[in-house]
Amino acid sequence: MFKFYQKVGVVSIALLLLTLLVGGICVDRTFLTAKFLPADKSTFNWRPETWADKDIGGGSTVVIHDAKYSLDFEFKMASALEYPYASMAISILDEDGGELLIDMSRYTRLSFMVRCEPHNILFFAAHMVDEDVTDPEDPSKYRSPSSHFSCEKEWAQVHIDLTRLKTPQWWFDKFGLDLSREAYRLTQVSKISIGATHQSPQDVSSLVKINELTMHGRDWRYMYALAVWVVLVWGGFIFWLFRAHTNALIAELKRKFEKDRPLIAYQQLSMQPQRAKEQSDILRYMTTEYANPELNLDLAVTQLGVSRTKINAILKDEIGYTFSAYLNKLRLTEAARLLTESDRANVAEIAYSVGYNNVSYFNKLFKTEYGCTPKTFKDVYKG
Numbered sequence: 001m002f003k004f005y006q007k008v009g010v011v012s013i014a015l016l017l018l019t020l021l022v023g024g025i026c027v028d029r030t031f032l033t034a035k036f037l038p039a040d041k042s043t044f045n046w047r048p049e050t051w052a053d054k055d056i057g058g059g060s061t062v063v064i065h066d067a068k069y070s071l072d073f074e075f076k077m078a079s080a081l082e083y084p085y086a087s088m089a090i091s092i093l094d095e096d097g098g099e100l101l102i103d104m105s106r107y108t109r110l111s112f113m114v115r116c117e118p119h120n121i122l123f124f125a126a127h128m129v130d131e132d133v134t135d136p137e138d139p140s141k142y143r144s145p146s147s148h149f150s151c152e153k154e155w156a157q158v159h160i161d162l163t164r165l166k167t168p169q170w171w172f173d174k175f176g177l178d179l180s181r182e183a184y185r186l187t188q189v190s191k192i193s194i195g196a197t198h199q200s201p202q203d204v205s206s207l208v209k210i211n212e213l214t215m216h217g218r219d220w221r222y223m224y225a226l227a228v229w230v231v232l233v234w235g236g237f238i239f240w241l242f243r244a245h246t247n248a249l250i251a252e253l254k255r256k257f258e259k260d261r262p263l264i265a266y267q268q269l270s271m272q273p274q275r276a277k278e279q280s281d282i283l284r285y286m287t288t289e290y291a292n293p294e295l296n297l298d299l300a301v302t303q304l305g306v307s308r309t310k311i312n313a314i315l316k317d318e319i320g321y322t323f324s325a326y327l328n329k330l331r332l333t334e335a336a337r338l339l340t341e342s343d344r345a346n347v348a349e350i351a352y353s354v355g356y357n358n359v360s361y362f363n364k365l366f367k368t369e370y371g372c373t374p375k376t377f378k379d380v381y382k383g
Contacts, residue, residue: 022226027226049089058085078203087123105186107215115151118204119150119151126192127144141175144193282300285300286315286327328369338353
């Protein structure tokens with residue numbers, strides 16, 4: 001059985017390492033991240049853009065100071081218009097530099113570090129396609145659900161829930177849509193933007209700096225696939241282990257039984273013609289009287305007329321066992337033979353027939369000798 005356990009150990013370790021490898025890959029692909037900053041490590045190709053009411057006759061302005069390592073921009077909200085606006089946007093690009101729609105539906109959260117001077121209330125918006133409204137040639141027809149956050153002079157971390165953005169009411173009114181159509185899909189997003197709100201300071205320059213702009217998401221399909229893989233692979237391993245263990249146990253029991261079988265017949269013992277009469281008498285006596293439940297060393301001394309020390313010495317020299325060990329060996333070997341050859345006899349009957357009055361003691365000795373109970377031995381050997 002040692003080779004079997006050695007093989008099981010090697011297979012178990014290899015399977016465990018494979019599971020850790022597959023598990024690591026699945027976990028890594030389950031917990032998604034997509035970076036925008038720094039620009040050279042961004043998941044997407046993008047360019048910065050500025051939007052301000054200066055383009056329609058207002059006085060608001062936006063100036064980008066850095067878009068490589070951080071989003072560092074300055075805006076000034078002018079009070080000339082009733083609804084002034086100023087913001088900067090990240091426009092997603094394809095390999096050729098054209099605008100690209102990306103699928104952000106796998107991401108549920110956007111996080112970044114931000115600081116402003118002076119205190120400000122800003123918005124974040126995702127500009128996406130609405131199949132009933134959007135015209136690719138008209139940016140105003142893109143749906144732009146948003147969220148708001150505040151920022152101070154000190155760095156602070158902001159988390160935006162991408163699943164709970166709110167579409168402004170004016171957009172529904174402009175296109176005659178019901179306000180109940182709040183649901184949106186982030187499957188076709190062209191830009192994300194950050195900018196001033198009506199609560200931002202007006203006619204004052206505002207500085208904004210953003211770092212570590214990252215989207216986070218979960219794709220549970222990989223964990224489900226991992227669970228199925230683990231069940232199939234480890235289930236198959238357990239099934240193989242059960243079958244292989246049964247086969248190895250059968251082979252080991254048969255090998256052990258065949259090895260011990262000659263001990264039950266006196267004529268098969270290793271007897272040399274020149275052996276002294278005492279040796280011959282002791283071995284013959286043991287192999288013919290082992291089934292006597294009263295047999296013990298004292299009885300053998302009385303009936304053979306040989307001292308305890310000499311009996312043990314002869315048995316030790318001849319077959320390598322003491323009297324008690326050899327007696328149990330004979331009885332258990334005969335019990336094993338009966339278990340393999342007798343269909344009707346039960347364990348108790350076999351125990352009594354080989355010299356054991358106590359079935360529990362017999363079961364204990366048998367399990368120590370063969371590594372399983374007599375019943376299991378019978379089932380396995382005949383299986």
